[in-house]
Amino acid sequence: MTDARRVLGAAPNGQPQTGPGEPILRAVNLNKSYFLGEVIYAVDDVSLAIDKGEFIVIVGPSGCGKTTLLSLLGGLDRPNSGEVLLAGQRYSRLNENGLAQLRRNQVGFVFQFFNLISHLTALENVSLPLRFTRMSRRAVRERAEQLLDMVGLGQRASHLPLQMSGGEQQRVAIARALANSPAVVLADEPTGNLDSKTKNEMADLFLRLNEEFNQTFVVVSHDEGFARFAHRVLHMRDGKIDKVEAGGR
Amino acid sequence: MNQLPAVWSVASSGLRRGAGRRVLMIAILALTTAVYMLYSTYLLGAGGEAQALIDDPELPADVVFVGRRTLTDDAIQDIARRSSVSACEPARVIWYKSPAGYLRLIALPRESRLWSSVLGASAAAPPTSQQVLIPRGLAEQLGLSAGQELPLVPPQATAGRFSLQVAGTNEATDDVLRTCLITLLGGNGPRANSLFVWTRNEAGARSLASLLALDYGVPSRPFLRRMDDPLVLTASTAASLSAEVLAQKYMPGVSALGLVFVFCGIGLFCITSLSFMDRRRDLAILKTMGLESRGLLALLLIEQGAIALCGVVAGTLLAVALLARLGSLFPGPATLSAVTALKGALVGAFVLGAAASLPAALARAATVNELLFNLPVSLYRQRVGGAAGS
Numbered sequence: 001m002t003d004a005r006r007v008l009g010a011a012p013n014g015q016p017q018t019g020p021g022e023p024i025l026r027a028v029n030l031n032k033s034y035f036l037g038e039v040i041y042a043v044d045d046v047s048l049a050i051d052k053g054e055f056i057v058i059v060g061p062s063g064c065g066k067t068t069l070l071s072l073l074g075g076l077d078r079p080n081s082g083e084v085l086l087a088g089q090r091y092s093r094l095n096e097n098g099l100a101q102l103r104r105n106q107v108g109f110v111f112q113f114f115n116l117i118s119h120l121t122a123l124e125n126v127s128l129p130l131r132f133t134r135m136s137r138r139a140v141r142e143r144a145e146q147l148l149d150m151v152g153l154g155q156r157a158s159h160l161p162l163q164m165s166g167g168e169q170q171r172v173a174i175a176r177a178l179a180n181s182p183a184v185v186l187a188d189e190p191t192g193n194l195d196s197k198t199k200n201e202m203a204d205l206f207l208r209l210n211e212e213f214n215q216t217f218v219v220v221s222h223d224e225g226f227a228r229f230a231h232r233v234l235h236m237r238d239g240k241i242d243k244v245e246a247g248g249r
Numbered sequence: 250m251n252q253l254p255a256v257w258s259v260a261s262s263g264l265r266r267g268a269g270r271r272v273l274m275i276a277i278l279a280l281t282t283a284v285y286m287l288y289s290t291y292l293l294g295a296g297g298e299a300q301a302l303i304d305d306p307e308l309p310a311d312v313v314f315v316g317r318r319t320l321t322d323d324a325i326q327d328i329a330r331r332s333s334v335s336a337c338e339p340a341r342v343i344w345y346k347s348p349a350g351y352l353r354l355i356a357l358p359r360e361s362r363l364w365s366s367v368l369g370a371s372a373a374a375p376p377t378s379q380q381v382l383i384p385r386g387l388a389e390q391l392g393l394s395a396g397q398e399l400p401l402v403p404p405q406a407t408a409g410r411f412s413l414q415v416a417g418t419n420e421a422t423d424d425v426l427r428t429c430l431i432t433l434l435g436g437n438g439p440r441a442n443s444l445f446v447w448t449r450n451e452a453g454a455r456s457l458a459s460l461l462a463l464d465y466g467v468p469s470r471p472f473l474r475r476m477d478d479p480l481v482l483t484a485s486t487a488a489s490l491s492a493e494v495l496a497q498k499y500m501p502g503v504s505a506l507g508l509v510f511v512f513c514g515i516g517l518f519c520i521t522s523l524s525f526m527d528r529r530r531d532l533a534i535l536k537t538m539g540l541e542s543r544g545l546l547a548l549l550l551i552e553q554g555a556i557a558l559c560g561v562v563a564g565t566l567l568a569v570a571l572l573a574r575l576g577s578l579f580p581g582p583a584t585l586s587a588v589t590a591l592k593g594a595l596v597g598a599f600v601l602g603a604a605a606s607l608p609a610a611l612a613r614a615a616t617v618n619e620l621l622f623n624l625p626v627s628l629y630r631q632r633v634g635g636a637a638g639s
């Protein structure tokens with residue numbers, strides 16, 4: 001434990017890795033490599049600690065391992081070695097179903113391409129994660145409506161994804177990611193597919209959720225909008241975190 | 250944790266809002282099921298016929314050829330010319346339902362050499378075409394005596410009941426003839442559908458039997474008898490001959506069925522694979538949300554189950570409709586039995602399940618990133634879950 005703490009405390013460039021509140025997500029010596037003719041170290045010995053309520057932005061050139069790192073942090077994929085801990089749970093001790101359960105209850109994902117289920121309405125998409133819980137149908141509906149209101153789409157509940165703009169779809173995806181009050185929301189280039197006006201709205205929404213609900217965010221994005229709100233900006237290169245900057249907050 | 254509500258909401262909405270490919274899958278599955286049911290019904294009939302071929306007791310001729318179609322004079326002459334036929338005479342053989350159950354009615358022409366056997370030593374007069382000679386046992390069972398009427402109903406029909414006047418008892422010494430109703434083949438009545446053929450040797454009987462089988466295939470029914478003279482066709486000869494006949498009959502059907510199954514299987518496999526490609530994203534979303542493999546299995550079962558249900562129901566209806574139209578091509582009764590329908594349903598479900606199993610295994614093994622970014626899915630993944638600091 002103390003060993004891990006020391007590793008986590010040491011940032012590559014010596015800057016302190018502290019934020020407001022308690023550490024909730026930790027990665028220790030994470031490695032993930034792929035073999036495509038030669039070995040590609042997509043994530044190379046990455047350690048980091050993220051505190052509750054922190055807003056982390058990850059930047060780096062394409063192919064440097066950002067998406068891979070997020071998948072490891074969210075328990076979508078297993079590392080070759082290393083450990084991830086979320087809210088005290090060690091991923092390596094969980095089997096596939098345990099990991100699925102962790103994703104269900106503790107992690108919210110937002111993707112670049114929104115990834116809504118096309119034949120479900122906005123309300124049904126947001127309800128979906130709640131349907132995995134023991135909540136009653138009515139409670140599910142109420143919570144989903146609340147969430148849609150929160151992202152400003154209360155009026156679009158019965159619309160299908162294709163009837164909504166990109167920004168609106170992404171807001172539905174955010175509402176869905178928040179449905180089960182996850183410990184952390186992981187977003188992979190959430191504005192990569194949006195125009196610049198919508199990008200700013202999206203950054204504002206993330207900021208509001210962060211400030212209002214103390215929601216922890218790890219966002220991969222090159223948008224200045226996000227960097228401005230971040231507590232820390234992690235720079236990745238060749239699978240490593242090679243620089244940690246203080247964000248705009 | 251119960252994953253059914255979430256799975257159900259996705260599956261049911263998918264079924265409600267997305268038809269497209271599903272209709273094609275249902276159509277192929279219906280075809281598979283119907284083909285199986287038709288074939289199985291055919292086999293039942295043919296099997297019954299084959300059994301009859303083997304079991305049927307012998308009649309006093311080397312080859313007794315019973316057809317369903319009326320034999321023309323030309324056909325009779327043609328058959329008589331073949332092989333080593335020593336004598337050949339037409340008759341009409343048909344089953345009728347009597348108050349004592351089904352009985353074979355044989356109508357013999359006036360000049361038939363079988364009369365001497367039938368009339369025996371009792372010196373009874375030959376019947377007219379309105380009269381009938383009945384087995385002694387039947388007369389005792391029904392309490393019938395000469396001059397009374399024996400009511401008869403044509404097979405597979407409810408109308409057309411008629412009766413023949415009992416002329417006397419059938420005194421045949423031959424085991425088979427003795428159990429038959431015998432009447433006279435009337436000049437302007439129904440035409441002959443059967444031949445009693447006497448051949449000169451066993452080889453002749455054999456070759457004639459297979460020629461008849463070839464020419465008159467379904468639904469004709471040649472079979473052989475054991476003769477009292479030295480040229481005996483044994484029961485095993487009859488059995489092997491009937492096996493030959495059946496092989497000839499079944500071969501095209503078996504091949505056609507095999508082909509249909511292979512093509513339907515390939516078709517279904519392609520479609521389920523394509524729809525797996527289409528649904529990679531949905532599956533990825535559900536997996537990020539924490540769908541476990543049990544939930545995934547439930548999702549696929551619901552979806553494929555709905556398709557299987559529709560396909561099997563449609564296939565059964567198709568089979569029933571086709572049987573009604575093509576019934577005349579079937580050797581036995583052309584109705585779909587419950588057992589055949591059940592077997593067809595299982596076969597349909599099995600074909601669909603087999604076609605869907607690889608896509609399902611891929612869906613299960615795939616990681617979210619593989620699904621989202623269309624990466625190749627590795628089915629056999631070694632699990633590596635490194636521990637901290639090791």
Ligand SMILES: Nc1ncnc2c1ncn2[C@@H]1O[C@H](COP(=O)(O)OP(=O)(O)O)[C@@H](O)[C@H]1O
Nearest residue numbers: 034040042061062063064065066067068069624
């Ligand atoms: N499933 C995979 N199979 C093989 N190589 C992969 C896979 N996922 C990612 N990679 C490789 O790992 C590296 C990092 O990818 P990624 O994490 O997607 O980068 P980023 O999100 O920063 O663009 C890339 O070189 C990519 O080609």
Ligand SMILES: [Mg+2]
Nearest residue numbers: 066067068188
């Ligand atoms: Mg990426």
